[in-house]
Structures are given as C-alpha cells and as structure tokens.
Amino acid sequence: MNNPAVICHKVDKTFQQGELAVHALSGVDLEIASGGFVCLSGPSGSGKTTLLNMIGGLDRPSGGEITVADLRIDRMRMSELAELRLHHIGFVFQAYNLIPVLNARENVEFVMQLQGVAAAKRHALAMDILEEVGLKGMEERRPGELSGGQQQRVAVARAIVSKPALILADEPTANLDSATAEKLMQQMRDLNTHIGTTFVISTHDKLVMSYAKRLIKLHDGKIVDDIAQQ
Amino acid sequence: MTNTTTLLAWRNIWRHPRRTLLTIAAMVFADVLLIFMLGLQLGQYRMMIDNSLAIFTGQMQVQADGYNDEPYMYRTIPAADALAEDIRARTQLEAVATRGYGFALVSSETRTLGAQISGVDPQFEPRVSTLPGLIKQGRYLDGKADNEIVIGSTLARNLRIEPGDELTILGSGRDGSMAATVTPVVGIYESGNRDMDRMMLSMPLDTFRDVFSMGDTAHSIVIGGERERADRIATGAQAALADKDSLVLLDWETLMPGLKQAIQADFTSAWFMYAVLIILVAFGMLNTMLMSVLERTHEFGILLALGVGHGKLGRMIVTESAVLATTGMLIGILIGAVVVGYYLVNGFTYPGMEAMGERFNIPSVLRPEVSLRSLLPGPLAVFLATMLASLYPILHMRKLRPTEALQAV
Ligand SMILES: Nc1ncnc2c1ncn2[C@@H]1O[C@H](COP(=O)(O)OP(=O)(O)OP(=O)(O)O)[C@@H](O)[C@H]1O
Ligand SMILES: [Mg+2]
Numbered sequence: 001m002n003n004p005a006v007i008c009h010k011v012d013k014t015f016q017q018g019e020l021a022v023h024a025l026s027g028v029d030l031e032i033a034s035g036g037f038v039c040l041s042g043p044s045g046s047g048k049t050t051l052l053n054m055i056g057g058l059d060r061p062s063g064g065e066i067t068v069a070d071l072r073i074d075r076m077r078m079s080e081l082a083e084l085r086l087h088h089i090g091f092v093f094q095a096y097n098l099i100p101v102l103n104a105r106e107n108v109e110f111v112m113q114l115q116g117v118a119a120a121k122r123h124a125l126a127m128d129i130l131e132e133v134g135l136k137g138m139e140e141r142r143p144g145e146l147s148g149g150q151q152q153r154v155a156v157a158r159a160i161v162s163k164p165a166l167i168l169a170d171e172p173t174a175n176l177d178s179a180t181a182e183k184l185m186q187q188m189r190d191l192n193t194h195i196g197t198t199f200v201i202s203t204h205d206k207l208v209m210s211y212a213k214r215l216i217k218l219h220d221g222k223i224v225d226d227i228a229q230q
Numbered sequence: 231m232t233n234t235t236t237l238l239a240w241r242n243i244w245r246h247p248r249r250t251l252l253t254i255a256a257m258v259f260a261d262v263l264l265i266f267m268l269g270l271q272l273g274q275y276r277m278m279i280d281n282s283l284a285i286f287t288g289q290m291q292v293q294a295d296g297y298n299d300e301p302y303m304y305r306t307i308p309a310a311d312a313l314a315e316d317i318r319a320r321t322q323l324e325a326v327a328t329r330g331y332g333f334a335l336v337s338s339e340t341r342t343l344g345a346q347i348s349g350v351d352p353q354f355e356p357r358v359s360t361l362p363g364l365i366k367q368g369r370y371l372d373g374k375a376d377n378e379i380v381i382g383s384t385l386a387r388n389l390r391i392e393p394g395d396e397l398t399i400l401g402s403g404r405d406g407s408m409a410a411t412v413t414p415v416v417g418i419y420e421s422g423n424r425d426m427d428r429m430m431l432s433m434p435l436d437t438f439r440d441v442f443s444m445g446d447t448a449h450s451i452v453i454g455g456e457r458e459r460a461d462r463i464a465t466g467a468q469a470a471l472a473d474k475d476s477l478v479l480l481d482w483e484t485l486m487p488g489l490k491q492a493i494q495a496d497f498t499s500a501w502f503m504y505a506v507l508i509i510l511v512a513f514g515m516l517n518t519m520l521m522s523v524l525e526r527t528h529e530f531g532i533l534l535a536l537g538v539g540h541g542k543l544g545r546m547i548v549t550e551s552a553v554l555a556t557t558g559m560l561i562g563i564l565i566g567a568v569v570v571g572y573y574l575v576n577g578f579t580y581p582g583m584e585a586m587g588e589r590f591n592i593p594s595v596l597r598p599e600v601s602l603r604s605l606l607p608g609p610l611a612v613f614l615a616t617m618l619a620s621l622y623p624i625l626h627m628r629k630l631r632p633t634e635a636l637q638a639v
Contacts, residue, residue: 053632053633056535058534058535058631058632058633058636059631059632059633078539078540079539079540079541082534082537082538082539082540083537083539084537085535085536085537086536086537086538087537089537091535091536093532093535093636096528096532096639097532098532099238099529099532099533100245100529101238101241101242101245102237102238102241106237110234110536111536111537113233113234114234114536114537114538158536
C-alpha cells in the first residue's frame with residue numbers, strides 16, 4: 001500500500017525559557033497512515049500544538065527525524081518547507097486563520113492563486129466550496145464581517161479546496177458551538193472518506209474525538225495512549 | 231503568481247487610510263519643499279551669474295592667448311575693431327564691444343591712487359555692460375568728447391573728487407613708453423561690486439589707445455547676449471577666430487572662476503540641509519513600515535503556514551513601500567512643478583529685494599528655475615531614501631519564524 005503520510009522518529013522539542021529548558025516533546029515515535037483520521041488529545045501543555053507544528057514544518061525538532069510525503073522535513077530549508085506546505089499541507093488553526101484584508105472568497109482562492117490555478121477555475125472552486133460549508137451569499141464578506149464559526153468554516157474551506165494530501169488542524173472547533181462543530185467535522189470526514197485526505201486534528205473536544213479513527217493521547221510531551229476506533 | 235502579493239500589498243496600504251495618506255503627505259511636503267528651495271536656489275544662481283556677467287564681464291571674451299592669466303599690456307588683439315565687426319556679422323549680435331585695459335596712477339589735487347583703466351567703445355559698451363546704467367552722479371561717456379572719464383564711487387570718494395574735477399593719469403604704454411594725460415571726470419558709477427567701485431575708471435577706447443600707444447589693438451572683445459544662446463554665439467565667434475592662432479575665446483567660467491567656486495561652495499552647504507530633510511522623511515517612512523509590519527506579525531504567520539515564502543513576503547512589503555513612495559513622488563513633483571511654475575510666472579520676492587534691485591540695476595524679483603534638474607533630484611532622493619528605509623522592516627521580517635509569528639496577536 002501507500003507509504004505512511006507522516007513518520008515521527010524519536011522526535012524531541014526543547015524550548016529554552018531563560019534558564020529553564022521546557023521539554024515540549026520527548027521521544028515521540030509516531031506513524032500516521034495515509035488516509036488516516038487522527039485525533040491528538042491531552043491536557044493543556046502536553047505538546048499537541050508543538051507536534052502539529054513539527055509535522056507541518058512550521059518549526060524544527062530539537063532531535064529526531066520527521067518524514068512527510070516521503071521527505072525528511074527536519075533537514076529541509078525554510079523555502080523548501082514553504083513549497084511543501086503550499087502543495088501538500090493544509091492548516092486550520094484555532095482562530096484568526098484568515099487574512100483580514102481579503103474577503104472570504106479571496107481567502108479561499110489565495111492558496112490556489114499561489115499554486116498558479118487559473119482565475120476562472122479557482123473562482124468557481126471557491127464558490128462551490130463556500131456553498132458546501134454553508135456560506136453561500138457571504139463570499140464577499142471580509143473576516144471582520146463574519147462570526148467566529150463562519151470564519152472557521154472559511155479556514156476549513158481554504159484548507160481543503162486545493163485537496164492537499166495532509167490537513168493539520170489545531171483545535172479547529174474550540175470557538176464553535178456544537179452544531180457548527182458537528183457540521184465541520186462531517187465535512188472533514190467526508191473529505192477523508194471520499195478523497196483519502198489524511199487528517200491530524202488536535203482537540204479537547206469529545207465530539208471531535210468521536211469522529212477520529214485513531215485517538216492519540218499526549219502527556220508531558222510523550223504519547224501515553226494510542227487507540228484505534230471504528 | 232505575483233498578483234497575490236500585489237493585491238495583498240494594495241489592500242494593506244488602504245488598511246489604515248489615514249496613516250497612508252499622512253505618510254504620502256509627508257513625502258509630498260518634503261518633495262515640494264525641496265523642489266521649491268532647489269528651484270529658487272538655481273534661479274538665484276542664474277540671476278547671480280547673469281547679473282555678475284552683465285555688469286562688465288559679458289558672456290564670453292576674445293583675448294590674446296595668455297592675457298587672462300597674465301595680463302601684460304603687450305598681449306593684444308591686432309585689428310580689434312575689424313574683428314569685432316566680423317564677430318557681430320557672424321553672430322548677428324550687436325552686443326560685441328572692444329576694450330583695452332591698463333594700470334595707472336591717478337591723481338586728484340590732493341591724492342594719488344593706483345587704478346585700473348578701461349578703454350571702452352561708447353557705442354557698443356552699453357550693450358555688453360550694465361555699468362553705463364549705474365551712474366549715480368553726472369553721466370556716462372557719450373562718445374561726443376574724446377577726453378573724459380567715468381569713475382567708481384569708492385575711488386572717487388578716496389580721491390575726493392566730483393564730476394567736473396580733473397584727474398592726472400600716469401602709466402606706461404603698451405610699448406613701455408610713458409603714458410600720461412589729464413582728463414575731466416564726467417560721471418561716477420556705483421556697481422555694487424566692491425573691486426569695480428574701488429579700482430576702476432573708464433575712458434573712450436580711442437583716447438585710451440592714444441594715451442597707452444595701443445594703435446588699432448585692444449585687450450578684449452566682450453561678447454554679451456543671452457546665456458541660453460551662448461553656445462550658438464560661441465560657434466559664430468569661434469568661426470571668426472579660425473585663422474587667428476594667437477587669440478582665444480574664453481567662457482564666463484574661465485573669466486570669473488571665483489563666481490563658479492562660490493556657487494559650488496554654496497550648493498554644497500545647501501545639500502547638507504536637504505539631506506537632513508530627506509533623512510527625516512525616510513525615518514517617518516521607516517516608522518510607518520515598521521509599524522505596519524509589526525502589527526501584521528500574526529498574519530505573516532498565517533501566510534508562512536499557507537506556504538508563502540519569506541522572499542514573497544519581502545516582495546510584498548517592498549511593493550507596499552514602492553507604491554507609497556512612487557505615489558508620493560509623482561504627486562510631489564506635480565505640486566512642486568505647479569508651485570515653482572507659479573513663482574516663475576509671478577516672481578518671488580522678499581522684503582528689501584525691491585530696493586536692492588533698484589539700486590543695483592538688477593531684477594527685483596527672483597524667478598525659480600523650472601527644469602529637470604530642479605524638479606527631479608529632491609523627489610528622487612526622497613524616493614530612494616524611503617525605499618532604503620523600508621529595507622529595515624524586511625530584514626526584521628526575514629528572521630521571523632512561523633510559530634513565533636502565529637503566537638503573536
Ligand atoms: N515558543 C515557546 N517557548 C517556550 N515554551 C513553549 C513554546 N511553545 C510551547 N511551549 C511549551 O511547550 C509545552 C507544550 O506546548 P503546546 O503548545 O504544544 O501544548 P498544547 O498541548 O498545544 O496545549 P494547549 O492544549 O493549551 O494548546 C508547554 O509547556 C508550553 O509552555
Ligand atoms: Mg495547543
């Protein structure tokens with residue numbers, strides 16, 4: 001079958017806070033199959049965000065190896081990482097995901113524009129996906145004119161529209177009511193089922209966890225539990 | 231591809247319209263000020279040159295080779311009047327006058343002083359020199375009488391003479407013989423030029439030639455005319471000198487090296503002031519750009535996470551600065567041109583200028599120069615300085631790590 005989407009091998013991350021060394025991740029070994037739908041849970045400060053950042057190439061591990069899309073990203077240069085993110089990885093953060101000076105449609109089109117997708121095509125794709133996430137009629141609104149949940153849906157639309165192989169979401173439902181959260185999760189799972197997009201989602205939210213095919217628990221920067229769900 | 235950054239840059243510029251407009255306004259103000267000051271300064275230099283040359287020197291002169299450096303009396307122009315006539319014909323310019331210069335002791339009843347004597351052609355001299363119009367007592371040489379002189383005001387005071395008095399002139403002629411005459415003073419001039427008022431007196435060229443044994447020679451042929459036409463006039467004059475190896479045509483910069491140096495020195499000190507103004511504007515721009523970059527740190531984090539490279543972010547910021555700087559420059563040049571254009575038409579004057587102008591027979595209003603060299607250097611310097619200033623935020627941004635940026639709010 002396919003190679004794993006993500007491989008972490010003995011990944012360490014230490015933050016220096018003055019005199020103090022904070023071990024955000026210590027010896028994380030993890031393999032995520034392509035097409036996986038993985039949830040990272042764990043108490044605040046357990047290292048969820050740090051791990052997602054490492055996998056997404058937003059930060060470098062202090063030790064260990066990380067392979068994404070068969071590439072050793074811990075060895076890649078900043079510009080190469082940016083290219084990788086542009087073409088293979090979609091991000092959804094907890095909040096303030098959008099570029100404030102661009103409207104919803106432009107935010108969704110932004111990545112496609114960077115990828116060089118023709119204007120007419122990306123316009124059509126953006127309109128479709130916004131309709132799909134329930135934002136029809138709000139395409140021309142700036143982020144400031146959208147509610148937190150609506151903004152979050154635009155962010156998800158932007159992450160999924162160019163169909164990246166891997167989507168990393170850091171507490172995507174933290175600011176959403178449960179109905180909105182549920183809808184968002186369904187959309188993500190549809191994408192996972194139909195296209196095989198790999199999802200890694202960090203969360204405190206039981207609802208999100210219930211969608212996961214695999215639930216990984218972190219504590220003090222270590223994996224303490226790894227459960228497969230149906 | 232680049233559209234993405236261009237669009238973002240454009241939107242970002244209008245994110246804080248007031249800040250953007252204030253920044254542009256500062257640039258425009260500096261541009262207009264620089265254009266106005268530089269235009270006025272260049273206009274003033276032009277006037278200075280024109281006035282200095284108009285008093286006595288003319289735009290250019292024909293002399294015997296070497297006379298300008300070492301004015302020996304024997305370094306003369308042979309058949310000078312014929313040559314002057316030839317130059318008039320070739321240049322189609324009436325403002326061509328023949329002169330002789332000598333040095334002599336002049337005595338009044340009570341005093342004796344050294345003085346520079348110039349022999350001038352009363353018919354053509356008023357066309358190359360404003361001195362005839364600067365007589366403040368008596369009259370200028372009228373060409374009717376051979377034996378008369380006009381004299382500088384300081385010299386007249388030092389000799390204690392007035393129009394109607396006689397002066398005894400004693401010197402040596404071109405051939406080394408003794409030159410002596412007694413001449414009545416018919417007028418006293420005040421040129422405003424210290425040396426000329428203190429040292430010089432003028433007599434008709436024919437008399438000068440008799441007294442100083444000059445024959446039909448002269449020491450210089452002064453050519454006037456407008457400075458804008460100087461090149462064409464010089465070509466004509468040069469043609470008249472084609473077969474005369476011992477004669478040279480000298481431009482005003484050679485004739486009055488001090489004037490050019492004075493202008494250059496003044497210009498250098500003015501640039502220092504301009505530089506300060508430009509640096510101030512650049513710091514304003516630096517501040518604007520730095521603020522707009524710092525407040526967008528989180529946004530840059532998102533852009534980096536989406537796969538926008540640092541290079542592209544840098545280009546976006548450069549685009550923002552470039553749009554601001556270019557807009558400021560264009561508006562600045564436009565308004566600057568209108569302002570100096572207005573003063574070019576209406577003249578610029580400050581208190582006291584009119585009185586001075588009347589006294590020294592010079593224009594009483596200043597007209598700024600409106601040209602590429604007055605309109606462009608200031609705005610271009612402001613443009614370059616602001617672009618340079620925007621490099622600092624880019625350097626700051628280059629070191630930004632995505633996670634760090636995302637944590638910023
Ligand atoms: N830039 C940083 N500098 C210093 N320490 C950091 C930094 N980022 C994270 N940490 C520390 O690393 C540890 C893991 O942080 P991380 O943000 O990954 O936790 P988390 O599981 O995402 O928590 P939360 O559920 O609150 O989002 C924490 O102890 C945190 O204080
Ligand atoms: Mg976190």
